[in-house]
Amino acid sequence: MEACRPRRPRLPRASSPQLPGPGAPLIIPLSLRGGRMLPDDAPKGIFRDYFETIVTCVIFVIFARTYVFQQSKIPTGSMIPTLLVGDYIMVNKFAFAPLSSAPALARAEHALLPVRDLKRGDIIVFKYPEEPEKDYIKRVIGLPGEVLQIRDRQVYIDGKPLDEKYKVHRNPKGLNFDQDDYPPTRIPENSLFCMGDNRDNSKDSRSWGFVPRDYVKGRAFMIWWSYDEDRDAWQRTALADKASGIWDKVTHLFTKSRWERSFQIIK
Numbered sequence: 001m002e003a004c005r006p007r008r009p010r011l012p013r014a015s016s017p018q019l020p021g022p023g024a025p026l027i028i029p030l031s032l033r034g035g036r037m038l039p040d041d042a043p044k045g046i047f048r049d050y051f052e053t054i055v056t057c058v059i060f061v062i063f064a065r066t067y068v069f070q071q072s073k074i075p076t077g078s079m080i081p082t083l084l085v086g087d088y089i090m091v092n093k094f095a096f097a098p099l100s101s102a103p104a105l106a107r108a109e110h111a112l113l114p115v116r117d118l119k120r121g122d123i124i125v126f127k128y129p130e131e132p133e134k135d136y137i138k139r140v141i142g143l144p145g146e147v148l149q150i151r152d153r154q155v156y157i158d159g160k161p162l163d164e165k166y167k168v169h170r171n172p173k174g175l176n177f178d179q180d181d182y183p184p185t186r187i188p189e190n191s192l193f194c195m196g197d198n199r200d201n202s203k204d205s206r207s208w209g210f211v212p213r214d215y216v217k218g219r220a221f222m223i224w225w226s227y228d229e230d231r232d233a234w235q236r237t238a239l240a241d242k243a244s245g246i247w248d249k250v251t252h253l254f255t256k257s258r259w260e261r262s263f264q265i266i267k
Contacts, residue, residue, distance in 0.1 A: 069093060070218060072125055072135060075234030078196035078203070079137060082123070082166055083220075086229035087261065089137075091125045093218035118143070118192065118216065120157075121166075123266055126194070127215040130208055137220060138204050139166070142193030144213075150182035150206070153199070171200040179206055190214070220266045226258035 070091040074083045083089070118124070120140055128134040142148040147158050153169060155162040173180065179199065187193050191210035196202025205211065227249060236245070249256075 070125070071224075072137070072220070074137065077201055077231060078198050079123070079139075080198040080201075081168060082139075082197045082266065083137070083223075084226060084258070084261070085231050085233075086227040086258075087223050088225040088227070089220050089266065090222045090224055091218040092221045118213075123220045124192075124194070124211075125217045125220060126211050127217065128208075129211060129215065132215065135217065136194075138194035138196050138202070138211075140192050141195050141205075142187045144187055144189045144191055147184055147186050148182070148193050149184040150180065153180045156184075166197050167195075167199050168197060169199050182206055192216070222266060223261050223264045226261035228256040228258060 070093055072089050072091055074085055074087040074089065077085055118140055120143060122140045123137065124140060125135050125137050128136045141155060141162070142157065149156040149159075153173065155164065188210060190213040192213065193205045194211050195204040195206065229245075233245060236242075
């Protein structure tokens with residue numbers, strides 16, 4: 001009787017690699033560096049991280065400056081004592097963003113977005129009607145549809161005297177005959193009557209008329225820094241004068257800065 005030999009276990013055949021057939025897409029890994037395949041979670045280079053961070057910040061700043069905030073400087077004394085020459089302010093451009101013309105959409109936007117209608121007393125930045133490339137800052141005094149009159153320096157809205165605790169008069173009565181009185185005038189729709197708080201030293205709606213609603217850029221809401229500048233600094237526009245102004249701020253930063261005005265909310 002023949003002895004039984006143990007059978008060797010049969011090993012599975014090594015399958016040959018399946019090559020894509022004709023017309024099938026050839027998949028090539030993209031995560032190769034220096035001829036080596038990298039895992040999908042390989043760390044990015046430090047320069048790429050910095051680049052992405054910088055690009056994100058730039059996009060955010062551009063968006064914010066275009067739609068949300070604007071930085072402005074007060075060049076003249078027309079808003080004294082509320083705003084002084086050399087005040088650097090932040091302007092909220094989103095507060096009075098134009099709403100949809102459809103009533104239903106406008107109500108929804110009012111409910112969902114932090115926007116509101118312009119009110120009397122708001123300090124706004126707007127395009128100067130006679131030179132739209134320039135920005136002006138004044139206080140809203142008259143609203144669309146109202147009848148405004150100034151008689152002996154007293155403002156009347158629809159025949160009622162307006163209480164203005166913010167305004168100042170530096171000159172004696174009668175000296176500014178073209179500013180102390182203004183005939184009864186109805187303010188047109190989509191227009192505003194704006195004046196400076198320093199009434200005897202302000203070129204405003206009393207001289208150049210109404211501000212179109214579309215010219216309003218935003219509401220001045222905060223002084224973020226204040227520097228004691230010369231009142232005629234805005235008239236010195238030469239390059240050498242601008243360089244001198246920058247150097248003056250650098251050398252007198254601590255002695256001429258009005259730190260107590262920093263981060264004040266404008267009212």
